[in-house]
Amino acid sequence: MSLPATPTEFTLADARDAVAAKKISSRELTGAFVKAIEAGRSLNAFVTETPEKAFAMADASDARIAKGDVRPLEGLPLAIKDLFCTKGVRTTAGSHILSNFIPPYESTVTQNLWDAGAVLLGKTNMDEFAMGSSNETSWFKPVISPWRAKGSNEHFVPGGSSGGSATSVAANMCLAATGTDTGGSIRQPAAVTGTVGLKPTYGRCSRWGIVAFASSLDQAGPMTRTVRDAAILLKQMASVDALDSTSVDVPVPDYEAAVNSGVKGLRIGIPKEYRVDGAPPEIDALWQKGAEWLKAQGAEIVEVSLPHTKYALPAYYIVAPAEASSNLARYDGVRYGHRAEGVRDVIELYEKSRAEGFGAEVRRRILIGTYVLSAGYYDAYYTRAQKIRTLIKRDFEQAFERCDALLTPATPGPAFAIGAKTADPVAMYLNDVFTVTVNLAGLPGIAVPAGLTPDGLPLGLQIIGKAFDEATVLRAGRAIEQAANFTAKPEKWWGV
């Protein structure tokens, strides 16, 4: 094993092996990341840093390692999206309404990680309630991508909603991070920051203790520097959970063992409807290159059709706001969260607390959701959207009769400058055009870094798999990673 000279450049796999072999202590590793996070504060990737907790967890891990009692993620420092409730550590969901919320309980996914020995570095910034594709809707201000275009000092977005997690992975401020993905919020930021992001099958990871956005779409997943790291982290995040009745009781395979099995003999589908007008030519070129890479490694490429693709995004923008308007009804200024001052009665307390506590994008989605669920409109909007969702899922089932996984672009373009798309909500929503179908159908998908634009900004490719077949998704993702040999890193302009 040849290790990078700087511990912050380790992959999760590198670090795991080095810590277990006592080549580096968890305290030393944790200290390196705590420093990197301090030096990277101008990127605004973290809402809350937890260095004291991190060192206490690291010391506990070092004590276990000394005794030879090593768990799968022993002593490995991670960043956690601020949507996962962490007991005793402020959890904000990127919102003013939760800006002082300290959960008295731990989310199942993060509990699984601590039980496996991982170390908490802090909570990462995100779009408010995970509603956004650029991390610009956060109450705690936008995250700045570590990537810049060649010859430019302009600040770019890191994608969203898991923009803080993507940035902290890309800028070496953690070994790996957790994200959540409702319409693309893991895969889209991963793609535009040159990192790996995996959205598992709906039900693979428990949603308990994750602040709810759209319950039939939300799913937690890993954000990492390599496909192998995603396999390692997913294995520990996934579990069936009595506290989430939609978590599924199926065995969690050894994904890491599957990663390097290659794609020989796999049939990879190319859905023709994913060619969109107006996308930059490098997106299509990269997609073709991806197909050639897989073919060269022994996969068979087949053209497939997903005829309802163009309806996925509008259907999503009915279903997701409808569920959000219902989920976010709990913020009432009484039990937790922001409370308005100087109100006359309880109705005004609710109305003012919510108006002051939610940002513009969240308010807009609550109103859309309330409208499409209101008497007289429910069937025209919500029921119709759920029927179209059935058709989208059926498209995938028919495509998977002819192939084992699908290859698509991850995003319709690279990251854009901060502020470039905030004026037009629908233009912003189009960032998720290639990712949202997967959430509507509950399937697993991975974004893998595959190339750079002429301006030097990262682009990713996406592999979509059958339900609960993350192993094949990871195998094909690894094949892309290997062929692309994406070694570019952002030039370190911050913190100097």
Place this chain on the structure above:
Amino acid sequence: MSVDKDTVRRIARLARLAIEEERVEPMVNELNQMLAWVAQLEEVDIAGVEPMTSVIAQKLKLREDKVTAGGDARAVTANAPQAEDNFFVVPKVVE
């Protein structure tokens, strides 16, 4: 379908979301822009299609009907913006 100012005021009331009068008109425009965009769903033939009720087919799990957590009023009210003696404090509701 499109919304007008009265509809926006009505749904804001239903959502318990105060909206300032000068924000009503811009919100009408924003919502109508979204509704115009989702209107393309009307061209899809949905005859005989069942609405999705479960994204991954599974039986609803049942558990024994017994108390498994709770009984800690202090933890429950710890995040309340206003609480007294483990009770939530709200403006007077009943005259």
